[in-house]
Amino acid sequence: MQENQQQMTQIRWHGRGGQGAITAAKVVAEATFKSGYGGVVMAPTFGTERRGAPVSTSLKISREKIYDLSPIRFPDIVVVLDYLILNEVDVTVGLKPGGLLIINSPRPVSEHSFPDFRVAVANVTKLGIEAGLRKGIVNSGIIGALAKASELVDIEMLSQCIAAEFVGRKPQENAKAAQLVYAATQICGPSTGDSNA
Amino acid sequence: MSEKLIDSGNNAAAMAVQLAAAEVIAAYPITPQTPLTEKLSEVIAAGKMDAEYVAVESEHSALAVCIGAASAGVRAFTATSSNGLLYMSEQLHWAAGSRLPLVMCVVNRGIGAPWSVWNDHQDAMSQRDTGWIQIFAKDHQEIVDMTLKAFRLAELVHIPVMVNYDGYYLSHTYMPFELPEAKAVQEFLPPYDYTHTLDPEKPESLNTVTLPDSRNDIKGIKRPGYMDIRHNLHQEMRQAMELWEEIDADYAQRFGRGGTPILDPYRCEDADFVVVAMGSIANQFHVVVDRLREEEGLKVGVLALQIYRPFPTAKIAAALQNAKGVMVYEKGLSYGNQGALYADLKSALYPYANRPHLHNFIVGLGGRDIPTEDLFQTLKTACLSGDQNAPEQADTPQWIGLQL
Numbered sequence: 163m164q165e166n167q168q169q170m171t172q173i174r175w176h177g178r179g180g181q182g183a184i185t186a187a188k189v190v191a192e193a194t195f196k197s198g199y200g201g202v203v204m205a206p207t208f209g210t211e212r213r214g215a216p217v218s219t220s221l222k223i224s225r226e227k228i229y230d231l232s233p234i235r236f237p238d239i240v241v242v243l244d245y246l247i248l249n250e251v252d253v254t255v256g257l258k259p260g261g262l263l264i265i266n267s268p269r270p271v272s273e274h275s276f277p278d279f280r281v282a283v284a285n286v287t288k289l290g291i292e293a294g295l296r297k298g299i300v301n302s303g304i305i306g307a308l309a310k311a312s313e314l315v316d317i318e319m320l321s322q323c324i325a326a327e328f329v330g331r332k333p334q335e336n337a338k339a340a341q342l343v344y345a346a347t348q349i350c351g352p353s354t355g356d357s358n359a
Numbered sequence: 360m361s362e363k364l365i366d367s368g369n370n371a372a373a374m375a376v377q378l379a380a381a382e383v384i385a386a387y388p389i390t391p392q393t394p395l396t397e398k399l400s401e402v403i404a405a406g407k408m409d410a411e412y413v414a415v416e417s418e419h420s421a422l423a424v425c426i427g428a429a430s431a432g433v434r435a436f437t438a439t440s441s442n443g444l445l446y447m448s449e450q451l452h453w454a455a456g457s458r459l460p461l462v463m464c465v466v467n468r469g470i471g472a473p474w475s476v477w478n479d480h481q482d483a484m485s486q487r488d489t490g491w492i493q494i495f496a497k498d499h500q501e502i503v504d505m506t507l508k509a510f511r512l513a514e515l516v517h518i519p520v521m522v523n524y525d526g527y528y529l530s531h532t533y534m535p536f537e538l539p540e541a542k543a544v545q546e547f548l549p550p551y552d553y554t555h556t557l558d559p560e561k562p563e564s565l566n567t568v569t570l571p572d573s574r575n576d577i578k579g580i581k582r583p584g585y586m587d588i589r590h591n592l593h594q595e596m597r598q599a600m601e602l603w604e605e606i607d608a609d610y611a612q613r614f615g616r617g618g619t620p621i622l623d624p625y626r627c628e629d630a631d632f633v634v635v636a637m638g639s640i641a642n643q644f645h646v647v648v649d650r651l652r653e654e655e656g657l658k659v660g661v662l663a664l665q666i667y668r669p670f671p672t673a674k675i676a677a678a679l680q681n682a683k684g685v686m687v688y689e690k691g692l693s694y695g696n697q698g699a700l701y702a703d704l705k706s707a708l709y710p711y712a713n714r715p716h717l718h719n720f721i722v723g724l725g726g727r728d729i730p731t732e733d734l735f736q737t738l739k740t741a742c743l744s745g746d747q748n749a750p751e752q753a754d755t756p757q758w759i760g761l762q763l
Binding site for chain 2: 233
């Protein structure tokens with residue numbers, strides 16, 4: 163009756179209080195669950211966050227039920243909703259070598275130097291405006307970068323879940339933001355420095 | 360059709376209460392319980408649940424409203440956490456003493472002072488002796504299933520039931536669970552029919568000053584004194600254990616889930632060492648047990664305690680008769696003594712032939728991180744150290760993750 167040593171993907175999300183990192187993680191949780199992953203645990207880290215202060219959220223995804231609800235220590239993927247957080251928080255703490263770092267940034271991927279990791283970058287803020295969202299709405303868009311770089315769950319399912327989550331709050335525009343980001347995401351492999359986007 | 364979905368523990372509890380067709384909800388918001396009562400007030404306001412939501416000014420009033428509702432023969436529910444539970448304390452005793460079939464979710468949180476909004480079990484443990492049945496859920500599925508079964512049990516034994524689940528670890532975490540079909544729940548939990556419903560046509564005098572000695576009422580029938588009433592509460596709470604098992608078996612037959620209403624063992628069949636714990640941390644130990652078996656060759660298991668009051672004295676002692684060592688990990692303690700669960704467990708083992716060496720660990724108070732690695736290391740050390748410690752030292756709780 164031993165549980166098999168399960169293949170688990172662990173994603174840590176970094177954002178600012180009020181930016182919607184928890185909502186983004188929730189949407190991905192929903193989409194992966196609907197795609198057949200039986201073990202999905204999304205655990206927000208609660209502190210005394212104020213609006214604008216750095217916050218983080220854990221998302222664990224597995225085919226089998228997950229029993230360990232403790233915070234992620236060694237993520238496979240780190241998602242950063244605002245590149246300026248890179249100046250305040252060491253977002254790569256515990257990130258496995260060769261792990262994936264996803265950043266919303268106006269700068270090209272070549273300017274984000276993390277030789278140990280795969281880096282995926284998109285200007286989610288700009289693309290959100292292009293999709294018809296108010297400036298600063300990035301939590302739907304960043305999901306597109308995750309879909310492109312991780313291939314965990316397809317963009318169609320994510321778009322459906324985004325539209326469902328944002329009912330009454332520009333559902334189609336939010337889904338479109340993710341699709342635009344999906345198309346625009348640049349990915350750079352560890353240490354090689356070449357962009358394959 | 361039952362429905363599989365992914366949502367927070369608080370929403371899972373709210374959906375279960377909705378399915379249970381509670382008719383009166385009275386609650387005062389407190390972190391981390393708030394989203395549960397918000398959800399219930401939303402579905403009631405939207406006309407999706409036929410119930411009265413009573414917004415009260417305190418937890419004391421919340422339970423008082425539920426006591427009134429239940430006395431009038433109405434299925435009632437409340438929920439709280441931490442200091443909110445303590446503010447209810449007088450009414451907790453009153454509800455149990457009145458033998459009212461209430462159900463309350465307690466979203467476990469550390470107690471102030473100093474303020475903490477994070478998880479531990481001190482709130483529930485501090486209300487251990489109020490005469491409520493106390494059960495502990497380990498995941499969202501158990502929150503749903505236990506809440507539904509709790510209504511059935513409360514209404515069968517006329518003792519209120521407290522459904523405990525960990526603040527944040529469960530309340531705010533999203534995970535998958537299955538929600539039973541409403542019609543099937545109605546069959547499992549028919550409308551409540553209370554034999555002592557307050558009725559102006561049939562005036563009764565309830566819970567008046569009760570003399571130390573029993574005496575005859577005006578009809579010449581012998582009525583118990585205060586002490587006899589207390590004895591009956593105790594006896595009937597002990598008997599509730601068996602009924603809880605029967606309810607679980609019925610639930611399992613209808614919904615396909617159950618079989619571990621009192622103790623939920625994982626890899627305990629051949630275990631030399633057994634961890635005993637309540638709530639979500641018992642599930643966290645699954646990965647620790649797997650690793651210790653594979654990496655260290657230690658025969659370890661974990662025994663989750665699903666019901667704390669009534670305490671399953673004989674069952675837990677029997678389950679530990681082949682263990683060489685038992686490690687109790689708990690998120691609360693009786694100051695100046697030990698963990699309350701540890702003391703209970705030790706007392707349960709005393710009359711039995713096998714008395715495994717015991718270790719008591721205090722973890723995660725006020726939301727202090729519980730790294731799985733710490734559980735692994737402390738459990739491994741406890742398994743290997745055996746009973747080499749002097750009795751008093753062995754009996755002293757060890758605090759995990761102190762930062763002094």
